[in-house]
Amino acid sequence: MINMKKLSALVLLAIASATLLSCSKDDPVPELDQEVITDVSLTFTEVDGNDGVIGTAMEYNASSDEGIGLGGNVVIDDIDGLEAGKRYLVEITAFNGIANEDVTEEIEEEGDHHQFFFVGSAFLGENGFLEYMYDDEDEDGNPIGLRGYITVDENAGSTTGMLNLVLRHDLDKDFEGANNPSWENFVQAGGESDLDIDFDVIL
Known part of the structure; x- marks a missing residue:
């Protein structure tokens, strides 16, 4: 005959095991879908009327050891070399220093899932001057934003504004308005932000 104490212990052990298995199966550790970016660079190079390069490249950076937007201190350069009436080729690079990974390549390879938006007071409203x-596109002909052109209003004068650089992934690029690089309602196209950072622009 089975000892009742032993039977009770076996039942409790079985219940505990089932509970642990249930928790591990139903409550997995959530994965972080966001691209980890520790360093982002914007390189501006003046171009002529035919978009031929005529100026010296100017690089402006933002960096965080823990990942931009994931906590920690973010060091951001002021964009202070632009001039009114001029047009610039703008190229973006992104890097994950934690994993020693070039995120730029991943954004380009998965271009149909990624897109940059350029918003903030430097682009929007009656005081916008950029x-x-x-100047790039994914396999479906939709924009990405790793490469493009910024034109400074010829009447800008001495002024300041904010360049809010946003990288979205898994958005609906066919959503009405999504092809506008300075569409302030970009969240309506869905997706999530991999990057959302503000650069001060000083003319």
Whole structure:
């Protein structure tokens, strides 16, 4: 005959095991879908009326050891070398220093899932003085934003504004308005932000 104490212990052990298995199966550790970016660079190079390079490249950086937007201190350069009436080729690079990984390549390879937006007071409203135009596209002909052109209003004078650089992934690029690089309602196209950072622009 089975000892009742032993039977009770076996039942409790079985219940505990089932509970642990249930927790591990139903409550997995959530994965972080966001691209980890520790360093992002914007390189501006003046171009002529035919978009031929005529100026010296100017690089502006933002960096965080823990990943931009994931906590820790973020060091951001002021964009202070632009001039009114001029047009610049803008190229973006992104890097994950934690994994020693070039995120730029991943964004380009998965271009149909990624897109940059250029918003903030430097682009929007009656006091906006910058205009961005995409110069790259994914396999479906939709914009990415790793490369493009920024034109500075010729009447800008001495002024300041904010360049809010946003990288979205898994958005609906066919959503109405999504092809506008300075569309402030970009969240309506869905997706999540891999990067959302502000650069001060000083003319």
